[in-house]
Amino acid sequence: MKCTGGKVYYSCGPSKDQPVCGGVTLPTNKGTDCIEGCFCPNGTVLHENKCIVKEECPCKFRGKYFLPGSTIPKDCNTCTCSEGSWICTEVKCRARCSAIGDPHYTTFDGKTYDFMGQCNYYLVKHDNFTIEAENIACAGSISLVKT
Structure with a gap:
């Protein structure tokens, strides 16, 4: 049997799942102690049908x-690709709300309402503290500011 992509032939290879980039595994036959076939050598994982070291795994x-x-x-954080997985900082993002015009409101979570x-x-x-807005009818095209 000829193997490609850096795989090696085992007459009695592992019957458990073969590791792949990103931590997801490809199922192989269950219920047997070993199976014949081509497998990635120890210390490597499968990515796009090629064996690579885990440190070279890309992220999707x-x-x-x-x-x-x-x-x-990602929002106010930064995610870095490491061994096929995204590792993100966990900075708590700042938020703000607004009340603009006749009347348009945006909440802290970014939802808008009229x-x-x-x-x-x-x-x-x-x-x-409390911040309260009051809608009042205006007699023209310029909004009134009530203090």
Whole structure:
């Protein structure tokens, strides 16, 4: 039997799952002590039908592969490709809310709402402080600021 992609032939190879990049394993035959075939040598993993060392495993993001050491942004954090997995910083992201125009509101989690009523709305209500907005009808194209 001729093996390709860096695999080696074993007349009695491991019957357990063969390790692949990213930690997912490819199933092999179950219930037997060993099977004949081509396998990656010890210390290597399978990626696109080739055997490579785990440190060379790329990471996948939105259908594209990234080389080990590559970084991508995720919100206010940075993710780094390491051994086929993304390792991300865990910085707590800052957030803000807004009330703009006639009346458009954006919450801390980025959701937007439009409330057309003449009402008061809490923008922030916390133990130490409260921010409240009041919608009022305006008689023209310029908004009034009520203090």
